[in-house]
Structures are given as C-alpha cells and as structure tokens.
Amino acid sequence: MLPNHEKRERTRIPASARVTLTTENKSFYLDGSIRDISMTGLFANVDFGFPVGTKCKVQIALIGKKSELTIKLDGLIVRRDHQGCGVNFDGDLEWWPIFAMYFHKAPKSNRLLEASAHQ
Numbered sequence: 001m002l003p004n005h006e007k008r009e010r011t012r013i014p015a016s017a018r019v020t021l022t023t024e025n026k027s028f029y030l031d032g033s034i035r036d037i038s039m040t041g042l043f044a045n046v047d048f049g050f051p052v053g054t055k056c057k058v059q060i061a062l063i064g065k066k067s068e069l070t071i072k073l074d075g076l077i078v079r080r081d082h083q084g085c086g087v088n089f090d091g092d093l094e095w096w097p098i099f100a101m102y103f104h105k106a107p108k109s110n111r112l113l114e115a116s117a118h119q
Contacts, residue, residue, distance in 0.1 A: 012038040015103050018061040019044045021075075021087065023054065032084060034060065039096045041075070041088040049085035050077045058087060062102060071095050 015034045021044060022029040032046035042058070050056060054077045062069040073093065079086030093099070 012036045013103050020059040022057040039092045043086050045084040049080040
C-alpha cells in the first residue's frame with residue numbers, strides 16, 4: 001500500500017529536458033522543461049498551465065551535442081499548480097528505457113542536461 005500522499009505506482013525519475021505542450025486544436029502551446037517523468041506521465045515546469053482535463057499533444061526533446069531526439073505523444077492535464085502541470089500520457093511511454101538510461105547514467109554535473117532545458 002502506498003502512503004496517502006504518494007499515489008503513483010510507477011517509478012519517476014528526475015529529468016531535465018525541453019517539453020512543449022499543445023492543445024489538440026493547436027491554438028495554444030506552452031514551452032517549458034520536465035521536472036520528472038515516468039512511464040505514464042510527467043510534470044512540466046511551465047509559467048502557465050492548461051486547465052485540468054485539457055487534452056494535449058506532448059513533445060519532448062532530448063538534446064545531444066550533435067543531434068536531437070524528439071518524442072511526441074498524447075496526454076491529459078491532470079494537475080496544475082504554481083510550478084507547472086502534471087500530464088498523464090494516453091498510453092505508456094514506449095521510449096521509457098531511453099529516458100532511464102539517458103538520465104540515470106548521465107553525470108550529475110552534465111551541463112548538457114541543464115542546457116537542454118533552457119534552449
């Protein structure tokens with residue numbers, strides 16, 4: 001049984017990558033950075049947030065020295081606070097092993113991760 005304040009069943013990892021959230025009709029978008037990610041969702045640090053219940057397109061960019069990997073999926077805004085918003089993915093993140101390797105194996109002093117969130 002999980003503690004009352006922690007209802008997540010999947011592992012979250014801290015992450016620092018660019019993220020863009022776009023409404024389904026593409027009329028509004030938010031650029032920000034990922035605070036943490038799991039196989040089923042993420043928390044995006046954004047200045048403003050879409051209302052809870054908004055369906056959105058999620059675009060995650062992992063920036064390398066000479067390449068960029070972009071992952072696109074559908075999601076739903078499930079939480080919003082002064083730091084940003086929580087997004088549940090419509091299905092499991094199929095690229096989860098890439099995130100786990102990319103963020104767990106990278107040294108904590110890796111400036112690439114910090115820079116990717118601010119580009």
